[in-house]
Amino acid sequence: MSNTLQAIRGMNDILPEQMPAWHFVEDTLREVLSSYGYREIRMPIVEKTELFKRSIGEVTDIVEKEMYTFTDRNGDSLTLRPEGTASCVRACIQHGLINNQVQRLWYTGPMFRHERPQKGRYRQFYQVGVEVFGLEGPDIDAELLVMTARFWKRLGLRDVSLQLNSLGTVEARAAFREALVAYLRERFEELDTDSQRRLETNPLRILDSKNPEVQALLNDAPQLSDYIDEASRAHFDALRALLDAAGVEYRINPRLVRGLDYYGRTVFEWVTDKLGAQGTVCAGGRYDALVEYLGGRPTPAVGFAMGLERLIALLENQRAAFPDGAPQLYLVAMGEVAQREGLLLAESLRDALPWLRIQTHCGGGSFKSQFKKADRSGAHYALVLGEDEVARREAGLKPLRERSEQQTVAFDALAAHLQQLFGADAA
Ligand code: ATP
Ligand code: MG
Numbered sequence: 001m002s003n004t005l006q007a008i009r010g011m012n013d014i015l016p017e018q019m020p021a022w023h024f025v026e027d028t029l030r031e032v033l034s035s036y037g038y039r040e041i042r043m044p045i046v047e048k049t050e051l052f053k054r055s056i057g058e059v060t061d062i063v064e065k066e067m068y069t070f071t072d073r074n075g076d077s078l079t080l081r082p083e084g085t086a087s088c089v090r091a092c093i094q095h096g097l098i099n100n101q102v103q104r105l106w107y108t109g110p111m112f113r114h115e116r117p118q119k120g121r122y123r124q125f126y127q128v129g130v131e132v133f134g135l136e137g138p139d140i141d142a143e144l145l146v147m148t149a150r151f152w153k154r155l156g157l158r159d160v161s162l163q164l165n166s167l168g169t170v171e172a173r174a175a176f177r178e179a180l181v182a183y184l185r186e187r188f189e190e191l192d193t194d195s196q197r198r199l200e201t202n203p204l205r206i207l208d209s210k211n212p213e214v215q216a217l218l219n220d221a222p223q224l225s226d227y228i229d230e231a232s233r234a235h236f237d238a239l240r241a242l243l244d245a246a247g248v249e250y251r252i253n254p255r256l257v258r259g260l261d262y263y264g265r266t267v268f269e270w271v272t273d274k275l276g277a278q279g280t281v282c283a284g285g286r287y288d289a290l291v292e293y294l295g296g297r298p299t300p301a302v303g304f305a306m307g308l309e310r311l312i313a314l315l316e317n318q319r320a321a322f323p324d325g326a327p328q329l330y331l332v333a334m335g336e337v338a339q340r341e342g343l344l345l346a347e348s349l350r351d352a353l354p355w356l357r358i359q360t361h362c363g364g365g366s367f368k369s370q371f372k373k374a375d376r377s378g379a380h381y382a383l384v385l386g387e388d389e390v391a392r393r394e395a396g397l398k399p400l401r402e403r404s405e406q407q408t409v410a411f412d413a414l415a416a417h418l419q420q421l422f423g424a425d426a427a
Pocket of ligand 1: 083113115120121122123124125126127258278279280281282283284305306307308309310
């Protein structure tokens with residue numbers, strides 16, 4: 001075993017038996033997104049390193065220590081994307097998608113961060129991300145939040161709750177930062193080393209320190225909410241009124257600041273206490289400054305990203321089963337003639353019934369061993385062909401999941417018969 005090759009730590013295979021849960025989540029999210037008028041965009045997995053340095057910020061955890069950065073054969077510094085917002089903004093500017101027009105976009109795919117792998121925290125993980133460009137009002141923030149609430153409803157996901165905060169404008173935050181730094185400088189010795197370092201680089205991050213002693217120290221610290229500018233406060237109040245009207249519950253968390261530099265005004269996280277320390281399943285907020293910062297025209301923007309591994313882990317705790325896509329029919333064929341006829345019969349059924357999931361047995365073997373495989377495939381019925389059946393142009397139809405008799409159906413009548421049998425879940 002020791003010299004067989006293994007996947008890289010923190011980068012997981014997603015095996016066929018896990019796919020039903022993934023498909024259920026991906027299909028449901030896609031359906032809800034398109035019902036709100038969001039369109040998919042796909043960006044490359046690799047970008048110039050500078051894009052992430054500029055957009056995410058040099059002093060964030062991601063850029064300081066989590067990026068997979070390498071030099072390619074041309075000597076360019078490239079990075080496996082740690083998140084999707086930067087690439088999405090880059091693509092929108094590059095293709096003129098946000099010149100005087102609103103865009104509601106979403107994307108999905110793997111992201112890469114060199115973190116310490118643990119449950120819910122991987123080095124390759126999947127996100128579904130959503131970004132809206134060109135709208136600055138609280139109405140679109142509310143739309144995103146009611147849409148996320150609808151995701152959970154459609155997925156049947158319980159035990160998530162919404163935390164909300166407003167960061168105000170860049171200027172308001174700068175004034176708060178100064179007051180916070182002054183307060184914490186006086187208590188420098190009481191901070192842990194991580195927070196001492198952040199005091200110099202990214203002091204707002206200290207607010208979401210996981211260390212209880214640091215959190216206790218913050219109880220008497222200056223409050224961000226006291227520094228919020230009037231316009232941001234009105235924006236936040238209007239958002240809250242919309243959420244109240246829509247019946248979306250939330251808790252204001254004054255220490256929610258998010259890890260990324262480019263946020264302003266609304267920030268939010270959907271969290272659960274059922275996944276241990278990795279409890280955030282969806283996080284986002286408003287980033288009105290980023291598009292201009294990356295060279296586009298000033299364009300308000302708001303978005304969020306969901307970690308699919310965490311969503312699926314939570315959902316698997318709550319649901320016994322997912323639609324599994326097992327074949328409806330497994331074709332068992334005995335002898336060379338029946339095998340050839342079976343191949344043709346299956347093709348003609350796929351022509352007639354495009355929704356039908358029919359798996360044909362390959363590799364020969366006795367009826368007994370073929371039936372064993374039919375059973376293991378999860379199929380509902382076996383379609384049985386021997387030389388006699390072929391001669392009579394008919395097939396046996398044997399239920400595999402219930403005790404009832406095998407029927408015989410003429411080749412000509414099979415498509416209509418199967419339509420009757422599976423019609424309800426054909427669509
Ligand atoms: P955390 O505080 O857990 O590190 P983050 O603030 O770094 O999260 P974001 O950059 O906001 O996370 O990413 C959005 C979502 O992507 C997270 O809420 C989480 O669900 C998921 N996510 C982030 N990093 C990972 C990871 N290493 N493994 C799995 N999922 C992740
Ligand atoms: Mg992180």
